Amino acid sequence: MTTVSMTVNGKQVSADVAPNTLLVQFIRENLRLTGTHVGCDTSQCGACTVHVDGDSVKSCTMLAVQADGADVTTIEGLAQNGELHPMQAAFKENHGLQCGFCTPGMIMSAVDLVKRNPNPSEETIRTELEGNICRCTGYHNIVKSVKAASENMGG
């Protein structure tokens, strides 16, 4: 067992975990933050995407111990003071989700995408979201949501 400590959604957390514990397991099982999902076992789907020190990371590709001391944000930490993040609001407004299972990862990736590309074209959005699989929406409305959010985020 190894002790890991990190800040998750602004709260200091600490736990003893087996050294092979993935960050996503730590988030879901130790912290019971179940908004971060697991959709595959080959780091392909992006359902597990969170922010580690401000960058989007597939939390199934990272060990919990690697995030020791990091500042982690999950989907549960995105809304501030009960106010949806513009990306969350845009997904709702533009029907960017259906079953919602890919959505937390998709939103976390999209927030990072817009941070790096403040005014993304449709092509940029599609290329950037290549690591997040959605089986429901055909991506049409996801692209629309990200575009709309980028405008609202002052891009």
Place this chain on the structure above:
Amino acid sequence: MSVENGIGASVRRKEDQRFITGNGHYLDDINRVGQAYGYFLRSPHAFAKISNIDLTAAKAAPGVVDIFTGADMVADGVGGLICGWGITSKDGSPHNAPPHNSLAVDAVRHVGDQVAFVIADTLQQAKDAAELIEVDYEVLTPVTNISKALAPGAPQIHEEAPGNLCYDWELGDKAAVDAAFANAAHVSKIDLVNNRLSPNPMEPRAALGEYDAGSEELTLHTTSQNPHVARLIMSAFLGIAPENKLRVIAPDVGGGFGSKIFVYAEETTTIWAARKINRPVKWTSDRSEAFLTDAHGRDHVSHAELAMDNDGKILAFRVSTQANMGAYLSTFASAVPTYLYGTLLSGQYKIPSIYVEVQAGFTNTTAVDAYRGAGRPEATYVVERMMDTAARDLSMDPTEFRLKNFIQPDAYPYETPVIMTYDSGDYPLAMNLAKEMIDYDGFAARKAQSEANGKIRGIGTAAYIEACGIAPSAAVGSLGAGVGLWESAEVRFNPTGSVTVFTGSHSHGQGHETTFAQIIADKLGVPIESVEVVHGDTSKVPFGMGTYGSRSLAVGGSAIVKAVDKIVEKSKKIAAHLMEASVEDIEHEHGVFSVAGTDKQMTMGEIAFAAYVPHNYPADLEPGMAENAFYDPLNFTFPAGTHIAEVEIDPATGIVDIVDWAAADDFGNIINPMIVEGQVHGGVAQGIGQALLEGVVYDDDSGQLITGSYMDYCMPRADDLPSFRITTTNTPCPSNPLGVKGCGEAGAIAAPAALMNAIVNALGKDIDMPATPEKVWRAINSN
């Protein structure tokens, strides 16, 4: 008068708030105190006899609670998994349905077949213990390809299915078809493979089983599209528990596309084991297991021939298909290549006679069952590839050929030669709209431009039809279904005016919580925020048949309307009493009850309150304001439309770029246009996936699944797809009170044929799905 957030409004979805904030409750998000974890030991072989299973070392491993094998379940009297639809072969014999135990008893028949269920305190302990189980396999030669499996001398997979045949079925008038062919001026032919697909909802299947020794109640949380059907099958056929002692809950479910209709071995074993160990057990599939065990879709091999007269009028159509059922017969597998396929082979066309025969057989592969569209995409693929081939043979424009042969808008009800009665539609309208949207007439110029740029351009059309709103119980019963396909609903007013709607439909992405609430808002004037839609729990919802076959709105929504009608009827009596008028004089609109010719009126909320506080109340009326209804439709519904795809191919790489997509769909009346559009997008994306990217591949010799992860099975990603242009036409459906037809499957049905016709048009030669760059490149570079 239209109502805020009523029928026809693109209301933003009520369910989204929890999903975008990470507060949904998908199955693996649910945990119970003291739960143990289950892990399945699976067969590494495609076909083998099991001579012995030694659990000694595994049972002694740390953390192990217990380990079960097929023998334990048999000894406990647990029945096998069943197929709920009986198909009769040409010779009158019933289909062959070999036994299907949840855990293998003496043989394994596909890679991934369940051999043992290991339960431990942690998942890691269960996995570690599984490695210590010693299984003695006698490995046999497998067969994975359906044509090889049905050929003489193939390995025999089940004793109960000689020659690996499940059934040899036919539909239509063979003699009439043969006669028409004998006299035809033109005959066109085509051979097609409909590639096997893995449905891949993003949430993997999972189950959480609990047993309450006090009440002797079992509760199964499961990723199901139809929890009541799961309960029925587990009670009646597996004997897990009586229906009144078995609660099945399907919470937020992350997509289904058909694959979560079925009653699977894992869910069944999990709930059975929970009682055995008297402790909650959770099993969550990982993606690798999903590829091995979630029922696959499609996998047909077909030959089709079309007879035409001198004028290009269709005279007759005949189709011969082989359908792969996989290793076992899944819950509704038998119906897919028969009554959901053969019955749709008339397409949108006036075809005097049709004959289809289907041989379904077993192979050493994962079971095949309904996947988005189920039978209807396969039918549309055959019909629409056939139409393009015929047009090409006749040197006609494919859309002109179709327009010439369409069933005309004044021909309804139209009876096809394959036992369907189409109720409404306007096929030329949809086709002409789609042609306009994509500027069909400007294609030649665009093609020339592409050519100048060294690219090859193609355009392809698919005019699809589907039978949805599944389905009238009497009709499906006469065709072999073991269940009725009605739907139920309860509309319950609370004394303070809020409403709870209980529906037997199940939403796993379709947005029922919004669409159904819109119906209540519209019909009863209740603010949409005050309507709660409850689904997916057999202890809350009286009954239900679930969601598949684009049936939720047409059948489930209609049940809600019937319950609403009862509410209105009762409310009129209360309103009449309270406003001292006769019932006949009470008029109702959107939740306002008024006395004709006066300004006296009461709202639905006031009446509901009066019904629960009946101090001044009609003497002969029961208090309370809750009504339930069962609705059994009169007919299927028949959504139809035209999709046109335009592609540009780079001859250097073989990469197909979808440059445009235009669709005109007729879904009848529409409750929420935003949701409907989303359904079309998703369906088209899955259809494009089938045509360009996806395909389950087995190694022919070993029977190993080659496409077992997202590294090998190509899922459509954002940069593989275009944006879509879609519109709807609207011929209201005459057979349900909402006039709706259903929209969930249309895209997946239309898209493969439209896209493949575009690629074939570009290449000038036939090519099979998936049209990967390699295949396209080879086609370009072969003679």
